[in-house]
Amino acid sequence: MIDFVRGRVIHWETEYVVVDVRDIGYQVYTPNPYYFAKSDEAVTIFTHHHVREDATLLFGFATREEQSMFRKLLDVSGIGPRVALGILAGGKPEAVAAAIQQENIAFLTKLPGIGKKTAQRMILDLKDKLDALPAGFGGAASGLVLDDVFGGGVAASAEGGTVWQEAREALAALGYTAAELDRAWHSLKNTVDPDITVDALMKKALQQLFKG
Template identity: 35%
Template sequence: MIGRIQGTLVEKQPPEVLIDVAGMGYEIQMPMTSFYQLPAVGEQVTLWTHFVVREDAQLLFGFCEKNERGLFRELIKANGVGPKLGLTILSGMSASQFLSSVQHEDVSALVAMPGIGKKTAERLVVELKDRLEKFGKSQSVSIPTQPAGAAGDALVAVNDVREDAMGALVALGYKPAQASKYIDAVYQDGMESEQVIREALRAAI
């Protein structure tokens, strides 16, 4: 089991990062709530990880906070919730928002996530309400506010930002038409891709 990774952040392509550890590159998928907290490329980073081995793949998921990894592990124990859906949930909601939705049985907030129908949302509430009591407000993970990036006048820069945001939302389970709709609704000149992704996810809820 790979429980923690510490190394140099080489690439950031939401929702995936590449971290160099003593010359070996680890591809790690992250929920956007953790992705927003990453340092700049070239800097050192430490992630708490969860390793998944399947017949067709070996996948590594990373989190900036240990308790967020714990919540992810509780999520994927629920019937019908795999790592990809767990990643999607923790990208569209902070840990505290998800806990609040479960505790208050707010099925409508959960249904807003791609891949979660009403039955799945109701099952999540039933299965997780008692199990998640240990994740109190003191352990919640919030989405940090990021300063706006410098505006880029070049069309190619705008296209790159939108394409990065589109790729991230599709990877998180949104259909291309949905992703495009949310991006169009929130995009403003000068926004960086992470800002667009964050606001699009908020618009989707």
């Protein structure tokens, strides 16, 4: 089992980064490749080593909390590693944990790849297991109000229309501040196609956020 890798990111795409570890390049799929690509120094990526018949894959995370939540999500029937990765791309671990503990199906079904039945299975399978996450994580989640995650003016701004509001909420869940998102939108708004999708707009915004 590969628990983490440490090295310099030498290449990144929208779904993964390549980490140079002693002259070996590890391809690591991660919820937010741009987070690691921002650094010119060596980074530590906590990993989940996934082995199947036709592939051996590494999924990577910035924190132990993300790593633990990813592994918990894999225990839910119908959730594979790609869907679990998408969930963490759409919401912070503490927000996902809070939604599960609060049985907030409306929040869970906003996450990528999650329908009502899967959300119900997440609650049924995981609600009593969150205490097994890193110390203090479950307790923090139980006290988290989900409005706080997407509050603070993030979803309140109407500028950019519904598509930008949805993209902004997802980006806020990745940890970007309202000020950072405002700057990104200011740089992007005159170049965005009116028919752009939420996913495509998120990718453009992430590229802008990476540039700073």
